[in-house]
Ligand code: ADP
């Protein structure tokens with residue numbers, strides 16, 4: 115056994131769980147390190163409090179004088195928590211979070227030092243940060259990028275730093291981050307949904323999109339991770355034979371949580387609570403060492419910030435517990451990968467969930483309006499929804515018969531299918547009084563208030579209605595939720611805007627009553643969006659065939675999937691809804707496709723190294739042992755030796771075959787890589803990485819994994835699956 119593997123195993127086996135003291139109630143910990151409304155009430159003057167609130171609620175600008183006051187109070191609050199530094203905290207297009215700390219410390223004119231933090235520093239910073247991906251938006255000579263305060267997500271203290279959530283934009287105003295387009299999309303859905311909600315209740319002034327994410331992850335002992343170069347460099351195992359026992363017994367799912375993992379979860383939850391992330395649920399997932407954490411849902415911008423923050427602190431807390439958190443969508447072959455379900459709904463300022471059935475026929479008509487518009491939006495933009503979750507790592511999961519397929523469809527359950535069927539028969543134009551009564555009593559009136567238990571039990575659907583929300587299940591565990599949420603909210607906003615226009619035309623020009631007009635437009639939407647509805651098994655090949663007939667896209671790889679992002683339809687959508695201009699969309703496309711290439715390139719290099727520098731030499735060493743054994747037998751038995759050495763000789767031959775294949779395939783992969791690298795066209799490069807480089811991974815892997823089964827365990831250099839998985 116390699117010394118590294120030996121020491122790693124020894125270390126991991128002797129670990130105790132880190133003890134976590136939890137003496138306070140969660141409700142008392144909640145948001146203690148957040149400059150939330152309670153803290154603001156305590157620290158801000160009435161005026162400045164009011165200006166923050168109207169910035170949050172109406173998007174009003176905060177003037178300079180107010181900003182100074184707010185900054186001074188925020189600093190006082192932070193100092194009371196032992197804070198020394200502040201940072202603008204943002205989400206660049208790398209997928210992580212970024213921060214650059216500055217001390218509050220400054221000199222006064224007389225040379226004495228003080229703690230200072232003014233409105234200028236709060237509102238805007240120029241962190242330079244020219245090395246973040248920008249897709250050509252920032253030329254190096256014009257490399258300025260600004261961060262600007264987002265008052266709708268409260269500042270928080272982590273460690274000894276005050277973190278101020280910000281957007282990150284170029285000098286020219288273009289978005290360089292995830293948050294900016296998300297905020298614009300949330301504004302669009304607010305406007306469009308409010309206008310439609312006013313058909314049902316004039317008092318609606320604002321609609322918030324909510325997001326409740328469910329984060330899946332793997333926990334692996336840090337010493338074991340350190341012993342695997344592939345995990346260290348790529349976040350997943352590029353090779354490794356599956357262990358005899360994986361998840362086939364289903365004994366991990368919802369099982370009792372291993373004590374080391376539980377200690378980690380408790381510690382993490384305390385940190386989350388302090389930061390105002392309302393975590394609620396924890397459990398074992400399907401694969402060994404796989405877990406899930408979910409909070410109570412929140413307003414989408416805040417929920418996205420919280421998920422990004424969570425992914426960051428998960429790693430930090432794990433360090434204390436000698437764990438590494440793997441957020442990769444497919445760290446281990448043969449067991450389930452990880453996703454991040456995005457539960458989504460729309461809530462009015464009057465407290466009504468527009469995607470929840472109500473108590474009266476009218477509130478149910480409101481529900482159906484938002485429900486059907488969402489379905490129609492997905493139908494029109496299914497390919498863009500798929501593109502919104504595309505990444506090199508998520509490609510492993512989509513369509514791998516454990517996660518939703520790369521085909522987008524909507525599951526709504528039996529009852530609602532029936533309701534839509536009946537609505538489809540509504541008369542064109544004016545409705546008779548009898549028909550109206552019928553609709554009220556027998557269709558709309560019959561939607562049960564609590565659908566929760568009757569809907570979703572179809573786990574194979576990528577976009578399922580689950581009683582009072584839609585659940586987008588194809589999102590990758592590692593990805594920033596902003597991307598899919600920007601798309602979803604934008605397409606639904608666009609649909610609602612069109613819906614409103616169509617209904618108004620029927621009211622104004624055809625003098626239909628409001629509810630007649632609504633029924634009429636909904637009827638057409640139901641007819642037009644049938645293709646996207648699917649109740650069956652999303653994992654089956656039958657569905658692939660059927661989906662093809664229906665004309666639904668099935669983009670299995672990222673380079674294929676991303677193309678739609680720069681189509682005219684998408685550019686028009688984002689432009690019209692004022693979410694992103696052409697430059698911003700194209701820049702993102704370029705960044706994503708480049709990231710794809712780099713990920714595959716890194717994996718290729720690491721796999722090549724491991725295969726040639728770890729596996730092949732080990733195989734040769736073992737082969738030599740066998741050769742010695744065979745020559746020994748030959749000495750002993752002379753002519754008869756084959757009787758005793760036959761099996762050994764077979765293994766010697768098999769090893770040579772695998773070594774041969776590994777060497778040729780690694781060489782082929784390297785050649786394909788350098789050919790692809792010479793291409794100037796990034797799209798072609800990505801396609802070649804996808805179709806010519808990546809397929810060789812499997813061939814190399816299969817030969818390495820076969821050797822793992824042949825070679826003496828004592829010699830094997832890499833920590834094995836059975837050792838990596840199954841923590842206590
Ligand atoms: P599961 O999908 O594991 O069965 P649930 O369906 O109960 O679990 O969903 C859990 C997630 O859904 C949680 O994050 C929860 O906060 C969120 N959620 C519940 N209701 C809503 C809603 N109306 N809008 C958005 N998210 C919601």
Ligand code: MG
Pocket residue numbers: 328455585
């Ligand atoms: Mg779920």
